[in-house]
Amino acid sequence: MSLLSLSSLSLTIGQSKILKDINLHLHAGKCLGLVGESGSGKSMTALSIMHLLPHDSTLYGSIELEGVKLTELDEKALCQKRGDRMAMIFQEPMTALNPLKTIGNQIGESLLLHRDINRREAQEKSAQLLERVGLPPKHVSPKRYPHQLSGGQRQRVVIAMAIAMKPALLIADEPTTALDVTTQAQILTLLKDLIVRDNMALLLISHDLAVVADMADHIAIMKEGKIVEQGPVPELFDQLTHPYSQNLFKASTHSPKRSKPPLYFDDPSLSQTTQILHASMISRDYPLPRQFPTFKKRNFRAVNKLDLTIHGGQSVGLVGESGCGKSTLARTLLGLDAPQEGSVTIGQHNPFTATKETLLSLRKDIQIVFQDPNGSFNPRHSVGRSVAEPLHLHRHNISQKERMEKITQVFEQVGLNPSHASRYPHEFSGGQRQRLAIARALITHPKIIIADEPVSALDVSIRAQILDLLTHLREELNIAYLFISHDLSVVREITDEVLVMYQGEIVERGKTRDIFDNPRHPYTQKLIKAAPDLVATIERRKSENQDR
């Protein structure tokens, strides 16, 4: 008999139907993966199981956990189940922890609540739990506060809290989405270990098919509140029948089609063309607060003696984990934050010493696309106005008619209807907004675009479209890219050359193929090993199946 079973579960909130006829079964010691794009109802399914729903919602159908119908329990009985028999892990570990309590106390608290033990026993137990999730008290004191831990460590604390009562069911809602790839790999290993050794059932919710394919024994694919397809791993991947799941699979392994050959740094033709972006030995420091009692000046070096050259038409990737100095580097290369040492050259000029007129013409050559499509537009300006903003670089040498023509042209280039230019940002979807951001970058006909995680905030299918668009634009307009990302699969598909950045320094650089096939630096090796790869994972799962 299955541990958890949802049968013909439907959910309405207010007037809108959120979930429609969900049927799921999960056995102890197994992992069920729930995959779908944003708004597909994955998280609402999890919250329905926990009965943590908004007030105006109604559940139909039944949810059974260990033979008990949760749908028939009252709030008091549910409270005893929550945390004790079923527990949940959220995406953002910082908000899931109380910032004012030590991690030891936070774990102890749930023990005190559900078990008849005293404070000292709770402390001992929480130390054991921290040890269990890979935070041994020897190294990481339970007396620490959440802000003193890294993102991965915080997520471990959240997991420790969730498993404190040895729940039968653990629900993990995008547990690794906010984490770096190497940390993600560690957390996933920990979760796997919990399933096997503690015989826990895991409901893993993720937008990342590769992560789920790695973890789950059974996958359900959701779309618009419905399960469109479900089946065991890895067999399911051979038998995808629903067009949506086929699309999802295709988008996850999508590689933009390129007609032009790659352009490498050792290409002889490059020595004739001028470089469009050059940085030599740049360092960028940030001051740290002075500390009692010496009050010495202290600095944090975000970028350390870094060299970089990009020629016209090249596509260069910059890979690294959060905090490695990628975004600082981008701001310095854009000519916004001056480096403490070294020099930046855009075209022929140094943006930090150039005259005002030169600077205006320089800025036309270099533009940026940001990660978050929500924050990159002023909510109170029409998108046409925002997209045309870089035309300010022309000052008044541009007529209203030319301005309109240019807006129309870039809207068409990125595949949007120019008549929508008078609309406001909130009227567009995330993918459309990212197209708008690209349109804004294109409007001055730049020679290089710095793309800072341009697809990280997007759904898989939208991501594939944006990558296609970027590739297409590059070939058509001969733009160079500096493509900053933590996502190796994206960098692999779209760049010719890759730089690996670690703690402010470039530790490895070379042709993308070479680096991925044969990484030299230990950090690069670690990074590539940790990156989830859907095709390779499915192959591995299949061979595991045959061995059994």
Added chain:
Amino acid sequence: MAQSTSSPFLTSPSLFIGGLISLIFVALALLSFFWTPHDALSVDILARLKPISTTYWLGTDQYGRDLFSMIMLGARNSIAVALVAVGIGILLGVPLGTWAAAKGGWLDEAFMRTGDFIFAFPALISAIMITALLGPGAINAIIAIGIFNIPVFARLSRGAALGLWTRDFILAARLSGKNAAHITWEHILPNIANLLIVQGTIQFSLGILAEASLSYVGLGTQPPMPSWGKMLFEAQTMMAFAPQLAIIPGLAIILTVLGLNLLGDGLRDWLDPKTTRKQEGDLLS
């Protein structure tokens, strides 16, 4: 659905009531320029201390002046003083605050520490000090109240602007070659305007209170011009046998301040992007 499409003044009671009360007082003040039931300045000993009647809507005071007419003129006075004082606060405070946010560094420190310094003085006591130095009068009361509004708006706009300066669309504007003043005008101000409007209504009500207090101690509006604070002061000696003389201007002050505070609260809810977004969500579903 029908509710969220109708005017916000009908869906939010605080916006409706606050707006209505404020509107009535503004209308009374404006009307007083053209017409009052009686001459508020003429003393008529024969008609002293008349009760509420159809001739004297709110009765008369110990000098026979019509109370309703005095309230109307007092409203004009209070509103003028508070409005100009808030205007001074916004016109000087917002540029200083946004400038500090844009430049940062020592300039920011200097402005904000000066603001802290001004905040360290009890506003009303210092206003009394200023008017005592400059001499009593409506103009000096305005200056005294205005000075204390500057750091309020400077602080508010700096805080909000600092948050905006880290946003990506500001970075895009910088890349478009726009300088800090241009960005502040085009991107920062429209996005902090709602905060300023809300704070403005609240400071406005505080300004009315401050004007009443200054007039009460004789440092605000000078005779013969009536003022709510002065009316309270003059009613003090008559409290025992004509309490309505104190109650009526007191009520006027309370109602105006209450109305403006409600209006400010209502505006905050209405202009807050989060609640607006919720309404949009309702529209979609």
